[in-house]
Structures are given as C-alpha cells and as structure tokens.
Amino acid sequence: MAPAGLFPIGLVGCGTVGTGVVRILQSSADLLAAQAGQSLTLRHVVVRDLTRARDVDLSGCAVSDSLDALIADPSVQAVVHVVGGVEGPRQDIVRLLQSGKDVITANKALLCAHGDELFELARSLGRTIGFEAAVAGGIPIISTVCTALTANRILAIEAILNGTSNFILTRMLDRRQIYDDVLREAQQLGYAEADPAMDVDGTDAAQKLAILAKLAFGTAIPFDRIARQGIQNIDLQDLLAAADLGYRIKLLAVARLMTERLEVSVQPTLVRADRSIAMTSGAHNFIAIEGDAVGVLKLAGAGAGRLPTASAVVADLVDCVTGRAACTFQALLRLQQRNPLPLHPSADIARRQYLRFNVADRPHVLADIAHVLGRHGISISSVRQDETEDSVDGTGVARLVILTHRAAEGCLQAADNEIDCLDSLRGPRIRMPIAD
Incomplete structure (x- = not known):
C-alpha cells in the first residue's frame, strides 16, 4: 500500500497528451497536493515503444510495455489511459476496472462506440470513469x-x-x-x-x-x-x-x-x-x-493540444483523489437512465440553405435550377452570379450562389437528385444550412 499522504497513479500512453499529464504532475505538484489533500505520485508508465525518446523525465517511475505490473500493483487506485484506437483501449480499460482501479480517458471514439458498456461495468464494480478530456479538450x-x-x-x-x-x-x-x-x-x-x-x-x-x-x-x-x-x-x-x-x-x-x-x-x-x-x-x-x-x-x-487536454485529465485525477469523481459518475449514470427521446426525421427538418453551383455560362441555366427548386416547394431568397467574360460558344463557367427560404431536408434532397442530372453543371457543388 502507498504511504499516507501519497496517491500513486498509473499512466498508459505517453504521447502528446500523456507527456502533458506528466509535465503538469511535475510542474504543479505543490498546487495539486493542496487541491487533492495528497501528493499525486506517478508510479507506473506503460508505453508501446520503450526505445522512443520522450521530452519528460520518467526516471522516478517504472516504465514498461505491459499493463501487467500496473494491474498487479494494489497501491495504484487511478490510471490515466490516453491511447488512441477503440478495441485495444476497450480491453485495457476493462482489465483496469476489473483490477479495482478508477480510469481517466480522453478517447472519444472509444466512448462513442462502447461508453454504455464501460460505464455499466464501472458501476457494477464500484469504480469510476472520468472523461472530461474526451470532449472539447480543456473546456469543462x-x-x-x-x-x-x-x-x-x-x-x-x-x-x-x-x-x-x-x-x-x-x-x-x-x-x-x-x-x-x-x-x-x-x-x-x-x-x-x-x-x-x-x-x-x-x-x-x-x-x-x-x-x-x-x-x-x-x-x-x-x-x-x-x-x-x-x-x-x-x-x-x-x-x-x-x-x-x-x-x-x-x-x-x-x-x-x-x-x-x-x-x-x-x-x-x-x-x-x-x-x-x-x-x-x-x-x-x-x-x-x-x-x-x-x-x-x-x-x-x-x-485540443497537449496541455489543455492534459489539464482536463489531471482535473479528473484530482476528483478521483477527493471523491468528487464518484459523485459525478453517479450523477452521470442517473442522467443516462432517463427515457430516450425519438430522433427528429431528418427529412422533416426545415432550414434556410446556401447553394453554390459551377455551371455553364449560357442562357436558361438559372431558370432550369429555379424550376427544379420551385417544383419541390423551395423558394429562392436571393441569387448571386459572379461576372464572367463573354462566351459566345457557351464554353465559359459561371459561379452561381442561391440562398433559399426555409425548406424541408426531404424536399432539398429530392431537388438535389434532379439538379445533379442537369447537363449545365460543371464540377462539384455544395449545399450548406444557414443558422437562424
């Protein structure tokens, strides 16, 4: 067990975010000890490549390429896991939780794919998962x-x-x-x-x-x-x-x-x-x-970035030490027990739109596009066409920008399909919503 006043930590992954965590733990040790009531001590670091040079001092902790020693150390109560990917990190975090350790992660892809499974496992084992750094870096x-x-x-x-x-x-x-x-x-x-x-x-x-x-x-x-x-x-x-x-x-x-x-x-x-x-x-x-x-x-x-993301990770660590993480995690679990809402059908969502076309610079092109839009109930708010050089043979290309009034996505998609068949289009086009 750890001596009184020390809180041993494990770190899995010592890349951009991991080295940021080490830097904050070392440079702000006194501040963190005052915040947490204990000294946060990095005891184990697990990396993929033991030969890779890193710009942080790891001399005071055990460095290995295996989770086994970290998992076997009962004094380590919290582990920062900052490795990318999905399946490998999922297996690691399952093992860490089952060994009785709380976990802090910044892996949004993992949580998006397996968050419910991992949260339920943590709940059943009386453990917590902190993931402030997984969304918006240093923003809490x-x-x-x-x-x-x-x-x-x-x-x-x-x-x-x-x-x-x-x-x-x-x-x-x-x-x-x-x-x-x-x-x-x-x-x-x-x-x-x-x-x-x-x-x-x-x-x-x-x-x-x-x-x-x-x-x-x-x-x-x-x-x-x-x-x-x-x-x-x-x-x-x-x-x-x-x-x-x-x-x-x-x-x-x-x-x-x-x-x-x-x-x-x-x-x-x-x-x-x-x-x-x-x-x-x-x-x-x-x-x-x-x-x-x-x-x-x-x-x-x-x-994003090394120190902003690491800031959120270390904040989760301090919460683990003080017990705030357990309260927050229970609140999170309660939030997820609400009745789910149905998703609004995307075809029914109505918004104004920005439409940009590169088209043949010849008569009736705008009329053809406007005719398609009108048939699908899409009203034009404004039209802008960049001036082009006079092209007698119709080989010129004009840039056409149309803003619409509010229109349902289903109508817009139907119009898209028809417009794509027009022989006046020259190159890719784009459609973007306008925020009201």
Missing part, C-alpha cells in the same frame, strides 16, 4: 452538463467541437488561401494528422456530439443517425461569398429539442458574423448550451 463541458446544470432541462447544444476544421476555415478566410495549402500548414503545426479524414469529414465532431447528447438528453444516438458533412468541398470563394453576405462558415455540431424530438447534425453552416460562435477563430472550440432555467451558457477555449 462534461462536468458542466453532469453537475452544474442539473437544475435545468437542456434544450439545445450548438458547438464547434473540432479545432482542426475551425483552424482551416479561419485561416482560409483570413489569409485568402485555398484549402489544400491551409491543410498542409495545419499538419505542419500539429493541428491535423497525416491522415486528417476524421477531423475534416466531421467524424471527430460527431463522436463528441454523440457523447454530449447522451449526457444532455439521455439519448444514445447511433453514429449513422447523425447528419454529417465535412469541410473538404468548401473553397475560398464560398467563404468570401458568405462573408459578403454577413456570415462566417463554421463546422457546427448541433443537438436540439424540436417538439419533443431530438435533432442532431454536424455540418458546415453559415452563421451570422456578429455571433460569438462565428468569431471563434483558429483551433479553438466553442460550446453554447441552453437550459430552460439558466438560459444560454457559452464556453470557449482550447479544444
């Missing part, structure tokens, strides 16, 4: 939903939950750069992975939204039921056109109650430029959460 949104807002019925969540996409969209507009160039810069700065697909296609934000929606609304949402669209097809001209119209384009994660049904989506969306969420720049996250009593709360800050 999990504790806000689970404890601070318990007097409220949550009505809506509107958020920027992926810093990589927000960085790309911000940089493109501010520096008038194209998507591919900014993506490369994001990779060089460490904001985007070598394979950025999960960030830019909306997967990462959708996983985080599913976790938040489960806590806020007591409803498990199958991942494939979240309307999801990425930012890959947005070009600089879309951002400039939106800005001219008084909007910014953001990858918006939304979960809201609509007549006792739940609407969930992750889509690039036009947001009024004077709104706080539109002014969230760079790799920052933003979450607006509306309660029936408190109104709208707004939280913003670093949604």
Whole structure:
C-alpha cells in the first residue's frame, strides 16, 4: 500500500497528451497536493515503444510495455489511459476496472462506440470513469452538463467541437488561401494528422456530439443517425461569398429539442458574423448550451493540444483523489437512465440553405435550377452570379450562389437528385444550412 499522504497513479500512453499529464504532475505538484489533500505520485508508465525518446523525465517511475505490473500493483487506485484506437483501449480499460482501479480517458471514439458498456461495468464494480478530456479538450463541458446544470432541462447544444476544421476555415478566410495549402500548414503545426479524414469529414465532431447528447438528453444516438458533412468541398470563394453576405462558415455540431424530438447534425453552416460562435477563430472550440432555467451558457477555449487536454485529465485525477469523481459518475449514470427521446426525421427538418453551383455560362441555366427548386416547394431568397467574360460558344463557367427560404431536408434532397442530372453543371457543388 502507498504511504499516507501519497496517491500513486498509473499512466498508459505517453504521447502528446500523456507527456502533458506528466509535465503538469511535475510542474504543479505543490498546487495539486493542496487541491487533492495528497501528493499525486506517478508510479507506473506503460508505453508501446520503450526505445522512443520522450521530452519528460520518467526516471522516478517504472516504465514498461505491459499493463501487467500496473494491474498487479494494489497501491495504484487511478490510471490515466490516453491511447488512441477503440478495441485495444476497450480491453485495457476493462482489465483496469476489473483490477479495482478508477480510469481517466480522453478517447472519444472509444466512448462513442462502447461508453454504455464501460460505464455499466464501472458501476457494477464500484469504480469510476472520468472523461472530461474526451470532449472539447480543456473546456469543462462534461462536468458542466453532469453537475452544474442539473437544475435545468437542456434544450439545445450548438458547438464547434473540432479545432482542426475551425483552424482551416479561419485561416482560409483570413489569409485568402485555398484549402489544400491551409491543410498542409495545419499538419505542419500539429493541428491535423497525416491522415486528417476524421477531423475534416466531421467524424471527430460527431463522436463528441454523440457523447454530449447522451449526457444532455439521455439519448444514445447511433453514429449513422447523425447528419454529417465535412469541410473538404468548401473553397475560398464560398467563404468570401458568405462573408459578403454577413456570415462566417463554421463546422457546427448541433443537438436540439424540436417538439419533443431530438435533432442532431454536424455540418458546415453559415452563421451570422456578429455571433460569438462565428468569431471563434483558429483551433479553438466553442460550446453554447441552453437550459430552460439558466438560459444560454457559452464556453470557449482550447479544444485540443497537449496541455489543455492534459489539464482536463489531471482535473479528473484530482476528483478521483477527493471523491468528487464518484459523485459525478453517479450523477452521470442517473442522467443516462432517463427515457430516450425519438430522433427528429431528418427529412422533416426545415432550414434556410446556401447553394453554390459551377455551371455553364449560357442562357436558361438559372431558370432550369429555379424550376427544379420551385417544383419541390423551395423558394429562392436571393441569387448571386459572379461576372464572367463573354462566351459566345457557351464554353465559359459561371459561379452561381442561391440562398433559399426555409425548406424541408426531404424536399432539398429530392431537388438535389434532379439538379445533379442537369447537363449545365460543371464540377462539384455544395449545399450548406444557414443558422437562424
């Protein structure tokens, strides 16, 4: 057993977040001891590659490439698990819980896929799982939903939950750069992975939204039921056109109650430029959460990165030491026992839309598109066409932007299918909702 006044800790994974945890434990040891009432002592570190150099001092703890020694140490009561992937981490956390240890994780993909299973296992064993760092990095949104807002019925969540996409969209507009160039810069700065697909296609934000929606609304949402669209097809001209119209384009994660049904989506969306969420720049996250009593709360800050994410992990550790984690985890379990809400049929969701087409610069093209929209009950609010050089033979390409009045998604999809068959289209087009 550990000496009185010491709280031994295990760490699985010593990459970006793991090294951040070590740094905070070492640099803020006195502050953390005062907060926790005990000294947090790192006793075991488990890594994949023992030969890899790391920029933190691990000389005071046992370093291995196996969980076995960590699991066998009865003095370790809490383990930080910050390894990516799903199946391997699931097996690790099951073993850790079964060995009598509380677990802190930042793995949103794991919780999205197996959260219910792991939470139930932890409950049955009298253990806890802390996961503040899994959503929005250093922003304390999990504790806000689970404890601070318990007097409220949550009505809506509107958020920027992926810093990589927000960085790309911000940089493109501010520096008038194209998507591919900014993506490369994001990779060089460490904001985007070598394979950025999960960030830019909306997967990462959708996983985080599913976790938040489960806590806020007591409803498990199958991942494939979240309307999801990425930012890959947005070009600089879309951002400039939106800005001219008084909007910014953001990858918006939304979960809201609509007549006792739940609407969930992750889509690039036009947001009024004077709104706080539109002014969230760079790799920052933003979450607006509306309660029936408190109104709208707004939280913003670093949604990723070594130290912001590690800050949330260490906060969960301190909660484990003080006993707050057990109270919060029980509150979380109670939140999940509510009657689930039905999902609002996506075809019935009505919103204004931004439509952008690259079309042949010839007569009747706009009329053809307007005719299709009109047949499906979609009313046009405004039309903008960039000026092009005169093309006598009709080989020129024009850029056409249409804003619509509110229209149901089912009608829009039916119109999409017809418009895709028009021979006047030249290259990809895009459709994005406009936030009211």
